[in-house]
Each structure stands twice: as structure tokens, then as C-alpha cells.
Amino acid sequence: MESTLESVNKAEEMAGQTAKDAGFEEDVRDGITMAVREAMINAVLHGNAYDPNKRVNLSFEQNGSELIITIGDEGKGLEPEEVPDPLAPENLMKQSGRGIFLIRAFMDEVRFRKLEPGTEITLIKRIPGPDLGRQEAST
Amino acid sequence: MSMKASTRQVDGVTIVDLSGRITLGEGSVVLRDTIKDLLGKGAKHILLNLGDVSYIDSSGIGELVSAFTSVQRQGGELKLLHLTKKVHDLLQITKLYTVFDVQEEEATAISAFKK
Numbered sequence: 001m002e003s004t005l006e007s008v009n010k011a012e013e014m015a016g017q018t019a020k021d022a023g024f025e026e027d028v029r030d031g032i033t034m035a036v037r038e039a040m041i042n043a044v045l046h047g048n049a050y051d052p053n054k055r056v057n058l059s060f061e062q063n064g065s066e067l068i069i070t071i072g073d074e075g076k077g078l079e080p081e082e083v084p085d086p087l088a089p090e091n092l093m094k095q096s097g098r099g100i101f102l103i104r105a106f107m108d109e110v111r112f113r114k115l116e117p118g119t120e121i122t123l124i125k126r127i128p129g130p131d132l133g134r135q136e137a138s139t
Numbered sequence: 140m141s142m143k144a145s146t147r148q149v150d151g152v153t154i155v156d157l158s159g160r161i162t163l164g165e166g167s168v169v170l171r172d173t174i175k176d177l178l179g180k181g182a183k184h185i186l187l188n189l190g191d192v193s194y195i196d197s198s199g200i201g202e203l204v205s206a207f208t209s210v211q212r213q214g215g216e217l218k219l220l221h222l223t224k225k226v227h228d229l230l231q232i233t234k235l236y237t238v239f240d241v242q243e244e245e246a247t248a249i250s251a252f253k254k
Contacts, residue, residue, distance in 0.1 A: 005164045031224060037196055041163055084169055087234050093208060095201040102197055105232050 001056045003048035003073075008040040011058050015069065018060045022067050022127055031106030032125055038099040039071045043134050047075025047119060065127055066108075072120035080112050081086070142166035142192075144173045146206070152184040152249045153177055154220075158191035161199030170199070174206040183215035184252040186242070190221030195229060207239060220248050 001007040013059035015036035019029040040056065048054035054074040061068040084091050086098045104110050142159035155173055160166050177185060187206070195203070203219075210217040218240040222230070230236040242248035 008163070034196065037162075041196070041198070045163070092234060092238065093204055095205045098197040098200055101233070102229075138195070 001058055003044045003050050003052065003054050003056060005044070007056060008037060008044055008078060011040045011056075011071075014058070014060070018069075019067065019125075022059055022062055023129055024067075024125070024127070028125070032069075032123075034070070035103045035106040035123050038103050039069075039123060042078065042099055042121070043071050043073035043119075047073030047078065049075065051134045067125045069123040070120060071113055071123075072118060074115070074118040077114060077117065078112065078119040082097070104122070142169045144169050146173070146177070146232055146251065149245075150249050151234055152186050153182045154186045154245070154249075156188045156191070158216055159200060160194040160196075161192055162194065162196045163198035167198045167202040170202045174209060176212050178209060178215075183210075184214070184254065185215065185217045186212055186220050186245075186248050186252075188220045188245070189216065189226055192223065192226060195226055200229065200233060200235065203239070204235065208219065216252055218242055218248055218251065220245060 001011065012033050016029055016033045019032045040058070043056045044050065048056060056072070057072040059070045061070075080100055082099055083100050086092070086094065086101045090112065091097060102121065103121070107123045108126050111122040111124075112121040113122070141164060142157065142161055145156050147154050147156070155177070157170070161170055174185070187203075207217050220242045222241060227236070230239065230241070240251070242251060
């Protein structure tokens with residue numbers, strides 16, 4: 001995808017539809033779409049800095065029990081440990097710095113991987129269906 | 140849906156009715172420009188009606204924080220009105236709910252300003 005705001009909006013739409021197809025409830029879908037939007041903003045704005053020569057790679061995968069979303073950029077790289085805690089009193093009123101916090105708040109698992117160049121973030125949300133199935137089978 | 144902002148005056152309070160999405164790009168810019176314009180005109184009591192705001196991302200949250208601090212720096216007050224559940228939850232998890240003065244009724248909100 002191109003490093004544009006349109007790509008951010010498109011990815012958000014795709015995430016909403018994919019999450020719906022995977023059977024997530026509306027509240028959970030909203031969280032997933034927000035996490036994807038924030039990860040895309042990081043990739044497009046902070047990673048690729050809107051550079052038209054740099055691409056963002058987005059993929060969705062379902063393995064039966066999880067929805068796995070991967071977003072990779074070609075930017076200068078991100079050190080997630082170095083991002084200040086947005087809930088700390090000294091950061092609470094800062095204008096930016098909440099994206100990764102929100103991603104972690106809405107997803108079950110978040111992984112970062114360094115690329116050469118860039119950063120890849122993997123967002124994982126567990127699909128509740130199989131557990132329900134096991135409960136029904138055990139009764 | 141793009142963001143729209145319209146303003147009205149009630150008892151010395153400027154009410155900004157916002158609708159749409161406050162997100163990176165147009166939505167955040169509309170909010171920023173509206174607040175800048177109001178402060179430029181000397182508005183001191185600003186009530187942001189978020190009842191028709193369907194979605195806010197981290198950029199939009201940042202813009203709300205920025206609006207709050209800008210108004211405070213000018214010696215004014217900014218309050219929020221009619222949060223949707225989504226926006227309410229977002230302000231809760233970012234610990235901003237208690238920072239903002241959040242109001243549920245317009246009349247109560249207007250009388251809560253220190254005039």
C-alpha cells in the first residue's frame with residue numbers, strides 16, 4: 001500500500017470487514033479496527049513519513065483460533081520500549097504518544113520485529129468460537 | 140464521514156457541535172482550526188458537544204488534549220458534553236476522563252462554567 005492517509009482508512013475498513021467475517025462482536029471489532037488504524041498511522045506517518053517511494057505491507061490471516069494482522073513499513077525503525085508511558089502523570093497531557101498503548105489495549109498480543117529497513121508489527125486477537133464449541137461439547 | 144463543526148452561543152458559552160470522526164488529517168485539523176478561531180475571537184467558555192462524534196483516534200485524542208490546554212493557557216475553560224460510549228471508554232483507558240470536565244446535560248454544563 002502507498003504511504004498515504006487513504007491507505008490508513010482503507011486498512012481500517014478492511015480490518016473491520018475481516019473481523020466481522022471472523023465472527024467478532026461489534027465492541028471487539030471496534031478495538032481491532034482502531035488497533036489497525038493506529039499501527040497504520042505509525043507505519044505511514046512515523047515510519048515511512050509519507051514517502052511515496054516507501055510501501056506499507058498489510059496482511060490478514062486466520063488460523064482457526066486467532067486473527068493475525070501484520071503491518072510492515074520501510075522507515076527508520078521503531079524502538080517500542082523507548083516510547084514513553086502515556087499514562088504517566090508527566091505524559092498524560094501530551095498531544096501524541098498514545099498509538100502503541102491503544103494497540104496493546106485492544107489486542108491480545110502485539111509483537112514488533114525489526115526489518116532492514118523498517119518495522120513490522122504483528123497484532124493478534126484470539127477468536128472466541130472454538131472455546132464456546134469445547135464448552136458445548138463438554139456438557 | 141468527514142468532521143463538521145458549528146458554533147452557537149448560549150448564556151456566554153460557546154457551544155461547538157461536532158459531528159463525524161476526529162481522526163488524523165481533516166477531522167483533527169477542523170477541531171484545531173475551530174479552537175484557534177474561537178480563542179482568536181476571545182472566547183473563554185467553550186463546550187465541545189461530542190454527541191455526534193462517532194469515532195476518535197489517537198490523533199483526535201491529542202487534539203482534544205491540545206484544545207484543553209490551549210483554552211486553559213488563555214485563562215478559559217473547556218468542557219466536554221454528550222460523550223458516546225466509544226469516546227467515553229477511550230478517555231477512560233487513556234486516563235483522560237478525569238482530566239476533562241465531562242458533562243451530560245447541556246443546561247448543567249452551561250451553568251458549570253465560572254462566569
